Amino acid sequence: MAYDELVKRCIDLCQQCETACLTCADACLNEKDIDMLRDCIKTDLECAEICGVTARILALNGDFQKDIVRLCQQLCEACAEECEKHAGHGMEHCEACAKACRACAEACKKLVA
Amino acid sequence: MAYDELVKRCIDLCQQCETACLTCADACLNEKDIDMLRDCIKTDLECAEICGVTARILALNGDFQKDIVRLCQQLCEACAEECEKHAGHGMEHCEACAKACRACAEACKKLVA
Amino acid sequence: MAYDELVKRCIDLCQQCETACLTCADACLNEKDIDMLRDCIKTDLECAEICGVTARILALNGDFQKDIVRLCQQLCEACAEECEKHAGHGMEHCEACAKACRACAEACKKLVA
Amino acid sequence: MAYDELVKRCIDLCQQCETACLTCADACLNEKDIDMLRDCIKTDLECAEICGVTARILALNGDFQKDIVRLCQQLCEACAEECEKHAGHGMEHCEACAKACRACAEACKKLVA
Numbered sequence: 240m241a242y243d244e245l246v247k248r249c250i251d252l253c254q255q256c257e258t259a260c261l262t263c264a265d266a267c268l269n270e271k272d273i274d275m276l277r278d279c280i281k282t283d284l285e286c287a288e289i290c291g292v293t294a295r296i297l298a299l300n301g302d303f304q305k306d307i308v309r310l311c312q313q314l315c316e317a318c319a320e321e322c323e324k325h326a327g328h329g330m331e332h333c334e335a336c337a338k339a340c341r342a343c344a345e346a347c348k349k350l351v352a
Numbered sequence: 353m354a355y356d357e358l359v360k361r362c363i364d365l366c367q368q369c370e371t372a373c374l375t376c377a378d379a380c381l382n383e384k385d386i387d388m389l390r391d392c393i394k395t396d397l398e399c400a401e402i403c404g405v406t407a408r409i410l411a412l413n414g415d416f417q418k419d420i421v422r423l424c425q426q427l428c429e430a431c432a433e434e435c436e437k438h439a440g441h442g443m444e445h446c447e448a449c450a451k452a453c454r455a456c457a458e459a460c461k462k463l464v465a
Numbered sequence: 466m467a468y469d470e471l472v473k474r475c476i477d478l479c480q481q482c483e484t485a486c487l488t489c490a491d492a493c494l495n496e497k498d499i500d501m502l503r504d505c506i507k508t509d510l511e512c513a514e515i516c517g518v519t520a521r522i523l524a525l526n527g528d529f530q531k532d533i534v535r536l537c538q539q540l541c542e543a544c545a546e547e548c549e550k551h552a553g554h555g556m557e558h559c560e561a562c563a564k565a566c567r568a569c570a571e572a573c574k575k576l577v578a
Numbered sequence: 579m580a581y582d583e584l585v586k587r588c589i590d591l592c593q594q595c596e597t598a599c600l601t602c603a604d605a606c607l608n609e610k611d612i613d614m615l616r617d618c619i620k621t622d623l624e625c626a627e628i629c630g631v632t633a634r635i636l637a638l639n640g641d642f643q644k645d646i647v648r649l650c651q652q653l654c655e656a657c658a659e660e661c662e663k664h665a666g667h668g669m670e671h672c673e674a675c676a677k678a679c680r681a682c683a684e685a686c687k688k689l690v691a
Contacts, residue, residue, distance in 0.1 A: 261411035298374035487637035524600035
């Protein structure tokens with residue numbers, strides 16, 4: 240894929256991941272067993288922040304885009320790991336979030352390759 | 353469409369509009385005739401801010417979602433009007449941005465109907 | 466105060482409120498009795514989003530600044546009310562957040578008067 | 579200074595820098611000689627994005643705070659350099675922005691030391 244196409248794809252997946260993280264955080268806040276989801280909510284919020292700013296810096300074609308994309312990859316992997324802990328326990332929002340994080344991390348990785 | 357589906361669609365279109373606005377602002381900054389694009393850049397930036405926050409508030413299922421969606425519709429209409437002034441003058445980024453703004457405004461309108 | 470001064474003050478208080486809300490959300494996630502703080506975390510996040518975007522729209526001198534400032538005032542009042550429920554129960558972060566919300570709401574009110 | 583104090587100071591200076599960058603971008607869009615300010619506007623916008631997200635990640639006490647603070651320092655230094663080119667030519671907003679960027683970069687540097 241051309242760089243331009245990789246950028247478009249990365250923006251899309253960052254935005255989908257941002258949404259999945261915030262949706263997951265909100266759903267966690269409504270779960271009966273919120274106690275075990277504290278780290279998940281926190282990681283969701285941090286990941287959503289970085290995914291959002293990465294999409295915007297890419298759209299602005301910023302000079303530091305590769306640096307923020309590299310950081311975004313790390314955050315998405317960390318958030319995926321956390322969400323995967325709960326994905327098998329009936330937490331569909333965590334499963335969806337983990338998937339979105341993995342897809343975003345992959346797109347980030349390809350962009351800076 | 354069910355409310356949930358309308359929300360998903362609105363989030364998508366807000367994010368696409370945010371990206372189109374920032375892409376347009378960056379492209380305007382590279383146009384030879386930047387002098388006539390001052391208002392366009394400014395409106396792009398304001399619209400991008402509101403589209404971004406609207407998508408996030410919807411994902412968080414915030415209590416004030418209808419209020420921000422209503423404001424987002426207004427911003428998108430104003431930005432579309434500005435971009436449409438330049439769309440016919442070889443400014444493809446303005447044409448793309450105007451389209452994204454119109455689509456987002458429509459989704460916002462449906463959500464609060 | 467001149468409008469310019471009111472804007473500066475409003476930006477400052479929006480940013481302080483954004484920080485207080487996120488600090489409160491993070492602290493709530495670490496509280497033993499997280500169960501009663503669900504609404505507080507959620508309101509904190511929504512309020513932080515709107516305070517942040519309000520400060521940015523004011524700094525950009527956006528055309529819709531009064532509309533977002535009006536919405537920000539409402540969010541801050543709602544968040545203050547929620548935080549005040551917990552302020553007297555040893556939740557210092559809620560007390561600090563409620564104060565920051567009240568100060569921000571007041572600055573917003575003066576700006577659009 | 580204790581780490582907590584350095585964090586508070588860094589959040590403050592990130593937010594002041596975000597505001598100075600957006601104020602500078604808006605002022606540049608109103609300058610007669612906008613042609614020579616294209617890079618300045620662009621750098622302002624990128625720096626504002628990173629300063630904003632850095633303040634939020636610090637307030638959330640995020641796990642990747644040091645990484646984003648390091649990146650913020652670089653952005654602020656780059657933006658200060660760009661703004662300093664225009665600071666001596668009657669562009670007071672560039673002078674103010676360069677100062678805010680230098681102060682923020684310094685606070686970021688201390689935090690990750």
